[in-house]
Amino acid sequence: MRVIPVTRQLRRARLAVSVTFLVHAAIFATWAPRIPSIKQALNLDHEDLGIALGGLAIGLLVGTRLTGRIEKRGRTGVAIRILLPVQAVALIGPAFATDLVTLTAALAFLGLLGGMLDVAMNAHAVAVERLYGRPIMSGFHGLWSMGAMGGSAVAALVARAGVDVHIHFVVAGIVCAILSAPFLTGLLKGDREAAITGHHVEQPQSGRPPVGILVVVMLALMGFGSFVGEGAIADWSAVFLHESRDASVAMAALGLSVFSGAMTVSRLIADRVGAKFGPVFVARVGAALGAVGYVIFLLVPSAEMALVGFAIAGFGIGPAVPVVFSAAGNTRTARRASVLGPVVSAGYVGSVVGPVAIGAIAQHVGLTWALAIPLAFVVLIFFAAGLLGSGAGSSQEELNPDIAMSAHGPANADG
Numbered sequence: 176m177r178v179i180p181v182t183r184q185l186r187r188a189r190l191a192v193s194v195t196f197l198v199h200a201a202i203f204a205t206w207a208p209r210i211p212s213i214k215q216a217l218n219l220d221h222e223d224l225g226i227a228l229g230g231l232a233i234g235l236l237v238g239t240r241l242t243g244r245i246e247k248r249g250r251t252g253v254a255i256r257i258l259l260p261v262q263a264v265a266l267i268g269p270a271f272a273t274d275l276v277t278l279t280a281a282l283a284f285l286g287l288l289g290g291m292l293d294v295a296m297n298a299h300a301v302a303v304e305r306l307y308g309r310p311i312m313s314g315f316h317g318l319w320s321m322g323a324m325g326g327s328a329v330a331a332l333v334a335r336a337g338v339d340v341h342i343h344f345v346v347a348g349i350v351c352a353i354l355s356a357p358f359l360t361g362l363l364k365g366d367r368e369a370a371i372t373g374h375h376v377e378q379p380q381s382g383r384p385p386v387g388i389l390v391v392v393m394l395a396l397m398g399f400g401s402f403v404g405e406g407a408i409a410d411w412s413a414v415f416l417h418e419s420r421d422a423s424v425a426m427a428a429l430g431l432s433v434f435s436g437a438m439t440v441s442r443l444i445a446d447r448v449g450a451k452f453g454p455v456f457v458a459r460v461g462a463a464l465g466a467v468g469y470v471i472f473l474l475v476p477s478a479e480m481a482l483v484g485f486a487i488a489g490f491g492i493g494p495a496v497p498v499v500f501s502a503a504g505n506t507r508t509a510r511r512a513s514v515l516g517p518v519v520s521a522g523y524v525g526s527v528v529g530p531v532a533i534g535a536i537a538q539h540v541g542l543t544w545a546l547a548i549p550l551a552f553v554v555l556i557f558f559a560a561g562l563l564g565s566g567a568g569s570s571q572e573e574l575n576p577d578i579a580m581s582a583h584g585p586a587n588a589d590g
Contacts, residue, residue: 189303190358192300198263199293207330216340217274229279231285234289236523238290242254263347266344270343293523297519300312312501320439385509394503394514395517400549400552402522405496420476422478462492465553466491466550469488
């Protein structure tokens with residue numbers, strides 16, 4: 176079997192995808208910390224803000240579906256080169272909103288672009304990962320987490336310095352667009368990406384047979400559950416610590432920090448573990464650790480131990496999303512060379528529906544019981560992890576030699 180070398184062009188493609196993940200995260204992380212300033216400037220109440228954020232959520236979800244045709248054709252490089260700078264500039268829109276309607280519209284547009292880019296960049300990551308022949312998807316998502324933390328930290332410092340939102344968003348948007356542009360030239364060319372990911376009509380994705388609808392549904396449920404788990408901690412950890420564990424406001428704010436930090440670390444090391452033991456091992460052990468973390472913070476009546484539980488939960492479920500996305504990108508049906516688009520969409524549905532459902536259920540049974548819902552999905556991932564065998568990149572040997580040459584042959588010098 177042919178072993179494909181890691182060429183300079185392939186390294187450039189990996190760097191381009193890495194930058195895309197970083198900037199995508201930084202853009203959204205720039206917006207979130209400035210919500211109070213925009214809310215105050217537009218004289219919005221909590222209900223108004225909920226409507227505006229709903230526009231963002233709807234835009235994200237619709238965006239994941241609009242990229243379907245591009246993802247099906249296996250030509251996401253051009254889309255990323257357009258979407259990333261446009262999304263960066265679209266960050267300016269919310270800053271210049273004049274009322275609830277314009278803010279909702281601006282956020283919906285920002286979300287639309289973000290959702291489209293999310294599918295495109297994950298699909299491109301699958302193509303690059305397949306050429307590497309070893310897991311690198313978790314690393315991309317680890318960089319996304321780093322971009323989110325970095326963007327939010329900068330935004331917090333800028334807000335503390337009293338910089339006007341208009342100036343902040345204009346500068347951030349332009350800087351993200353300009354600095355990312357040179358790196359995006361390294362993305363794979365369309366024909367090569369299509370060949371690598373199996374979107375050529377005459378070249379199926381791999382030697383694996385197409386799967387049935389049940390497998391696709393289970394992958395979607397795992398994606399849905401992963402996002403529910405992340406969204407639940409993001410939206411409810413501080414409230415849980417403050418109200419259910421009597422933590423101070425300052426200590427309660429640490430819940431998301433330790434969770435996100437542990438998740439980032441686990442994503443950055445998961446590829447090495449996956450290369451040695453495989454994606455099923457990564458998902459199953461991670462889900463087991465995640466479940467332990469949930470049990471600790473749900474059952475132990477101590478704020479300090481709750482923080483420990485959040486850290487273990489974040490470390491455990493951190494690799495779930497990248498491994499599930501990688502498996503979806505390498506899973507084909509009789510009609511689709513990849514089921515990544517539907518699985519990403521299911522994930523966004525989970526991020527929107529999950530926290531809202533937890534809040535509604537908490538009104539009746541209490542927040543502790545409501546937060547057991549994400550735990551159920553973590554258990555699902557544990558038992559369904561066997562379906563992720565196609566994740567973390569198909570081996571290089573599975574690529575047709577002709578396809579491999581089309582990806583790394585003489586034409587790769589054109590950059």
